[in-house]
Amino acid sequence: MNSFYIALNMLRRTLLQKKGFLIYVVIPAAVISFIIGVVGQQHTNQSNIEYINADRGPLGAHLVHELSTLPDYQLTEAPSEQSLKEHVIKQKVSAAVMIPEGFSDTMMRGSTAEVDLFQISLNESTYSLKLNLDSTLSRYKEIIDLQQSIGLQNEALADAVEKTIVQMEKHQVKAAVTDYDLYTNPNMSTVIGFMLLFMMGLINNTVTVIMEDRRHRTMARMYTAPVRSAEIVLGNFLGSFLVGTLQVLAILLFTRYVINYDYGLPFLPHFIIIEFFLLASMGIASAIAGMVKNSTNINIINSIVITPTSMLGGCFWPISVMPDWMQKISNFVPQTWVIDAIERMASGQTLSEMWMHMGILSLFALILLGVGSVILKPGEAEAS
Incomplete structure (x- = not known):
């Protein structure tokens, strides 16, 4: 007491x-x-990504569309290559993508076309972006190779590839992600x-x-x-x-x-x-x-x-x-x-x-x- x-x-x-x-x-x-x-x-902010599409064919536009559907990135078109590189150097954007001229023609010939990726340092965001770019380009090449293997050429090839990519962009089959909340807030x-x-x-x-x-x-x-x-x-x-x-x-x-x-x-x-x-x-x-x-x-x-x-x-x-x-x-x-x-x-x-x-x-x-x-x-x- x-x-x-x-x-x-x-x-x-x-x-x-x-x-x-x-x-x-x-x-x-x-x-x-x-x-x-x-x-x-x-915070779950999206990574800012700038791009320039110098390609006049359909595949460049399809690639931009595919990247824009990714939930972790906010795509913005850069006015010029000089501006794009300056924004990367000053770290105003996480990375930048440049689709070169003749990208579609190179892919249609069955060759592997390169897409330029500009970044200051490798991190989770830029590495994931590179993986998505490589995966998309690999799918495009597989589609073209498949259509060429059945004898399609020129306009018939381009038409078949276009229809296949349009269907692919609908993403009718998706993976279901189950979050078991096994991670903690890093802060x-x-x-x-x-x-x-x-x-x-x-x-x-x-x-x-x-x-x-x-x-x-x-x-x-x-x-x-x-x-x-x-x-x-x-x-x-x-x-x-x-x-x-x-x-x-x-x-x-x-x-x-x-x-x-x-x-x-x-x-x-x-x-x-x-x-x-x-x-x-x-x-x-x-x-x-x-x-x-x-x-x-x-x-x-x-x-x-x-x-x-x-x-x-x-x-x-x-x-x-x-x-x-x-x-x-x-x-x-x-x-x-x-x-x-x-x-x-x-x-x-x-x-x-x-x-x-x-x-x-x-x-x-x-x-x-x-x-x-x-x-x-x-x-x-x-x-x-």
Whole structure:
């Protein structure tokens, strides 16, 4: 019961204080939502492709029509070859296609005609475009070879090829694509990373309240009262945990149901795994606070600890881009495990399969909270 009163006092001094709800709940939810609005949304913009059709025959027009039906590209006709090349060099377009003069005549003679593809660098979009070009040209050559094999020549050949290509462009047989949603938003790790970074900073504020009690000898008077030390420690950390839980709820509810950001996993598993990280964050903050005698220095010390561990944990960039030795070190920070757990659940795994992640986060919390609870006992008065 005494722990309950201590926890309520922590809530009164934080959330129920003047402007406390704004600082501890509203502002964090607003900042995280702003981050999601800037970097979190997954865009599916089409790649801009310019083209020039110098061919006067029918096959050049058919090739342009075929490319225009591809859903991943936005085709635009360039006014000149010079303009086309300049737009590619200045990266105003992803790539450019130039159909040469005499393209249809070359194909009708049974030869392979080349189509010029201009690009600055090879990427997924341009590589896919090259594959589609090669596939279409290969189909045209197969049609012409087939018609020539039955003895068609000149106008009869051209007429038969035209009718076959027109029928082919109707795409009466299509592949059905079933999306099992087994991929995650590539920007989600950044969103989660900034959320964790912000949460760790907020937890420091609640632990600072405990440090203030120690500095003003309020905690010393509590230990002289007929209250067990375990109840005092439990009450302080329970109060901090309740404040952090309200912050987590506000952030998740606001980003999910107001911003409508799709995390790719249900609310409850997401909330539970963040709660485990909350305990680990409290342990880090309390362990640091216990080693700092002057409360004015805690924010500086926390920045020295929070920023590097967040970098190692994948909050700013994927862990896979770091050297092997840094990837091994990243296993010793809690951010790594919570981000990995959320990405795994977003890919289809269940919360029960995250037993190792929750166990490691619990181990972080138990060790660091144990250290912090011992160190944060009242000691000598701070120097004023």
